[in-house]
Amino acid sequence: MQMRRVLKIGLFLLVAGLIGGAIVKMNQTLSVKQEQAAKRQKRPDLSPIQFTKPTNPAQDMIDGKPTLIILFDPDCEHCQYEAEQLQTHHQAFAKASVYLLTTQTPARAQAFSLHYGLDTLAMMHVGTLTREESYRAFGATSVPHIFIYGSDGQLRKEYKGETMIEALLNAL
Amino acid sequence: MASIFANLQYSILLRFVLLCIVAALLSWSFQYLLISDTLYYNAFANQLSYERIKNMIDEGHHWIWLGNIFIPIIYGIKLTFITICLGLGYFFAKSRFNFSIFFNLAIFSELIFLLPILIKLLWFLFIKTDYDLNDLTLFYPLSLLNLVDAQTIPRYWLAPLQMLNLFEIAYWFLLAYGVADATGLSFKRSFGLVMSSYGVGLVLWVVLVMFLTITYS
Numbered sequence A: 001m002q003m004r005r006v007l008k009i010g011l012f013l014l015v016a017g018l019i020g021g022a023i024v025k026m027n028q029t030l031s032v033k034q035e036q037a038a039k040r041q042k043r044p045d046l047s048p049i050q051f052t053k054p055t056n057p058a059q060d061m062i063d064g065k066p067t068l069i070i071l072f073d074p075d076c077e078h079c080q081y082e083a084e085q086l087q088t089h090h091q092a093f094a095k096a097s098v099y100l101l102t103t104q105t106p107a108r109a110q111a112f113s114l115h116y117g118l119d120t121l122a123m124m125h126v127g128t129l130t131r132e133e134s135y136r137a138f139g140a141t142s143v144p145h146i147f148i149y150g151s152d153g154q155l156r157k158e159y160k161g162e163t164m165i166e167a168l169l170n171a172l
Numbered sequence B: 001m002a003s004i005f006a007n008l009q010y011s012i013l014l015r016f017v018l019l020c021i022v023a024a025l026l027s028w029s030f031q032y033l034l035i036s037d038t039l040y041y042n043a044f045a046n047q048l049s050y051e052r053i054k055n056m057i058d059e060g061h062h063w064i065w066l067g068n069i070f071i072p073i074i075y076g077i078k079l080t081f082i083t084i085c086l087g088l089g090y091f092f093a094k095s096r097f098n099f100s101i102f103f104n105l106a107i108f109s110e111l112i113f114l115l116p117i118l119i120k121l122l123w124f125l126f127i128k129t130d131y132d133l134n135d136l137t138l139f140y141p142l143s144l145l146n147l148v149d150a151q152t153i154p155r156y157w158l159a160p161l162q163m164l165n166l167f168e169i170a171y172w173f174l175l176a177y178g179v180a181d182a183t184g185l186s187f188k189r190s191f192g193l194v195m196s197s198y199g200v201g202l203v204l205w206v207v208l209v210m211f212l213t214i215t216y217s
Helices: A002-040 A058-063 A077-088 A106-115 A131-138 A165-172 B006-034 B037-044 B050-094 B101-128 B133-138 B154-163 B166-183 B187-216
Strands: A065-073 A097-102 A125-127 A147-148 A156-162
Touching: A002 A131, A002 B050, A065 A131, A065 B006, A065 B133, A077 A097, A077 A147, A106 A125, A131 B050, A147 A165, A156 A165, B006 B101, B037 B050, B037 B133, B050 B101, B050 B187, B101 B166, B133 B154, B166 B187
Parallel strands: A065 A097, A097 A125
Antiparallel strands: A065 A147, A147 A156
């Protein structure tokens, strides 16, 4: 009888602890996400990013160019398709800057850039950032994840997953 | 005590298989009668090209059988979880534990959750015939979600509001009736046992679903 009572109390405390802990954690996660969502409304500072070719992201703002930021992974099939499409329709992006960013190594980013012919296109910039930098700037994301910022640096559109070129151009 | 649940223990496996077959048939009817390629084209036309949507649909057709494999696995996990909850409640009430009686009861009571699937199927087949993928995902008959605008509430509230429905309440009563019948406890005491065991399990499940949605979406 005594044992059963101890078990009952123990189980109650365990369940209450689990629910309480989960609620606290959910609250924290929601506030972090809200902060990140607010931060994402403005184009993030791209200066810490290591690019595969000389790039000055600050110049876009001076030139009043809209910006496309694509978070990708070289192994992701949808990202590869997106890169192919960007290469094929690169002229449509002549008045914009396109940043393809990955958390993989600079060597892999370089290989990706070369493979899809992005290295020779003036408006395409492939770069790497650490997972922490990516999380701080964009929050938890899957790939590909596309952010389109206007010339004023404000977020115009956000796409999760592969997106056709027409949709990207419409948002520019 | 002559109990309809205790007497049917021999057929647990058979009843589990029957439940899975009925669920698979409903799922197949849902896929065959309600989900067309056009739904996918309409849902993704703003983001994906025609060819890519077609590839996605073709790929989906290759893997459609996988959903049927998951039916017994999901039911197995769900029914075991409910059985453990009820078993623990009974253990605390009577210092006894009987897995098979409560598993049997869980299978029998689970049939009530096939009703909303059937209603949903008939609803979109005959009443709301102009629907999109979003409507199919969000609609749950007689649930709290129908009382709010699903488009305006945060995503993590969708599952809890879907789970709070009249079928769920009927399920609590069915479980309580089954517990009373199988154990000889009064209905009132059985209802209390269901709420303090399965009810707590359900709250834990709702919190887990919300937690995963908030963390990973």
